[in-house]
Amino acid sequence: MSACLPPNFAWPQTSQQFGGLSVFVPQPSPSQMLQLVEHLHSSASTLQQIPIATIVAAIDRAAQQWLVPDYPPRLQLLDQLPQINGYSPAMLNEVLDRMLADWRAPQLWQRLNEQFGDPLLLDGWRPSVVGESRLFGPHLTWHICAGNVPGVAIQSLIDGLLVKSPSLVKVARGEPLWAAAFATSLIEQLPALAESLAVLWWSGGDHALEAPILAKTEAIIANASDAAIAAVRQRSPAHIRWLDYGSRYSLAYISQSRLSAPDLAEIASKLAYDSVMLEQQGCVSPQAIMLEAPTAAQLSQFGLALNQALDDLSQRYPASSSILAATRRSADDYEWQALSGQPIQLLSQPEQPWLVVVDQREALPSAAGRLIKIVPVADLAELATRLKPLHQHLQSVTLVCSAAQRHELAEALAAIGVLRICQAGQQAFPQAAWHHDGRDPLRNLVRWVDLERSADPRV
Numbered sequence: 001m002s003a004c005l006p007p008n009f010a011w012p013q014t015s016q017q018f019g020g021l022s023v024f025v026p027q028p029s030p031s032q033m034l035q036l037v038e039h040l041h042s043s044a045s046t047l048q049q050i051p052i053a054t055i056v057a058a059i060d061r062a063a064q065q066w067l068v069p070d071y072p073p074r075l076q077l078l079d080q081l082p083q084i085n086g087y088s089p090a091m092l093n094e095v096l097d098r099m100l101a102d103w104r105a106p107q108l109w110q111r112l113n114e115q116f117g118d119p120l121l122l123d124g125w126r127p128s129v130v131g132e133s134r135l136f137g138p139h140l141t142w143h144i145c146a147g148n149v150p151g152v153a154i155q156s157l158i159d160g161l162l163v164k165s166p167s168l169v170k171v172a173r174g175e176p177l178w179a180a181a182f183a184t185s186l187i188e189q190l191p192a193l194a195e196s197l198a199v200l201w202w203s204g205g206d207h208a209l210e211a212p213i214l215a216k217t218e219a220i221i222a223n224a225s226d227a228a229i230a231a232v233r234q235r236s237p238a239h240i241r242w243l244d245y246g247s248r249y250s251l252a253y254i255s256q257s258r259l260s261a262p263d264l265a266e267i268a269s270k271l272a273y274d275s276v277m278l279e280q281q282g283c284v285s286p287q288a289i290m291l292e293a294p295t296a297a298q299l300s301q302f303g304l305a306l307n308q309a310l311d312d313l314s315q316r317y318p319a320s321s322s323i324l325a326a327t328r329r330s331a332d333d334y335e336w337q338a339l340s341g342q343p344i345q346l347l348s349q350p351e352q353p354w355l356v357v358v359d360q361r362e363a364l365p366s367a368a369g370r371l372i373k374i375v376p377v378a379d380l381a382e383l384a385t386r387l388k389p390l391h392q393h394l395q396s397v398t399l400v401c402s403a404a405q406r407h408e409l410a411e412a413l414a415a416i417g418v419l420r421i422c423q424a425g426q427q428a429f430p431q432a433a434w435h436h437d438g439r440d441p442l443r444n445l446v447r448w449v450d451l452e453r454s455a456d457p458r459v
Helices: 030-042 044-048 052-067 072-080 089-101 105-116 152-162 178-189 191-196 207-216 226-235 264-280 296-316 321-339 380-393 406-416
Strands: 013-018 021-026 126-128 131-136 141-144 167-170 197-200 219-223 241-245 249-254 286-292 344-346 355-359 371-377 394-400 420-422 447-452
Touching (some): 030 167, 030 197, 052 089, 052 105, 072 178, 089 264, 178 191, 191 197, 219 226, 226 241, 249 264, 264 296, 264 394, 296 355, 321 344, 371 380, 380 394, 394 406
Parallel strands (some): 219 241, 249 394, 286 371, 394 420
Antiparallel strands (some): 344 355
16 A cells, blocks of 8 residues: 545556555645645644544554454565565564554553653643643644655654644655555544545655645654755744654674673674664664674684574575675675775675675774674774764664673763663664654654643632
8 A cells, every 4th residue: 555645635646666566656736735734734623632542542453453464464565565675574574563562552651651741631631730731742743754664654653643643644765655554554443543644655855745744734753864854954944843863873882891701692693683683774773893802713703603693594584685785795895895905804705695894994884785894992982983973873882791881881872972772682673662862752742731820829
């Protein structure tokens, strides 16, 4: 399913190529887009009357449907999506299940309670320190979604629903399918949402088509490149509330004390999982594994453990042809650089469908394909120096160290600019209540209204 629109919105369609899949998508005119955003905007008062418990229950039921292995829309997605984004069906199955788990009722209530304390503030006036208060979401939220990770658009849509905001979701060329299908499931569970949701694709940067959106929207949630975000910001009215999630850099750090640990093979297995899952395409995907002052023997042993782990993972999650081609290109590039005298050491064999390299250059390398880069550093001070140019773009760090070091190293990583510190094997899937890019997403979307009691006790 390529789109989900409110009833009575029927637009001409055109065929678009998304990777290896041809899909028919709506092709609205600027005047039709204006009608849509006005309709969505006007639905806000009705959406605000739906109890938050009813919305949470509907999201939970939809997620429960999608968790069923033979649910027909899920089977269709698993058939179509690999043709677009290159993820294997086995990996997509795991990604879907891990993301859907975050959209079950206990996790949704955990987020609402953590960010608002009293979620019933979304339903009406509640006692507060000033008298009474309540919360209002935007009358319209525009979601600009990236296509690197399946489900990003749905998470954004759910954030809008959790603050009772009508949503216009622009899906990405890299993942144009799941959000519309999930929105349709939501509407089946709670038909009252039909007037407040629209999910569709169009080519980004169409000023004429996007002008009506910018004129009516009150909030923008953007998961996109820094350049794409900057381009839309330049055209945005000053009053629009922004939640932008741009380009991010993640990595792993292993302290010297753990490089000789008896469980090194288990550590390597978990780090390999973090690197393979999402095929290096997520903002949480580790672009490098930094080792603190490794000896030659430790490097060799760690590389051997990584290769064994990657062999096992390749059986569970076979790489697609596009991922294999990207890995091969990276391998060829590294081989030439090693031959030219660059400080690079290849720890995997050319015929293997993955790549493990030691890269000792000053600049931090980027990832392409099924590639794990090991970067030796003398200590945390050198790590800080290397990461300084990226401090505004740092995101997740897997920290492998002793219990005694954990808080000291976490404090140092936080000072560098890291926003999330996790354990090995957990990097690809943050906890449901995490502070995405160091913020409270739901809090940043709402408007507080206070009904004050008199400050004079005689009144």
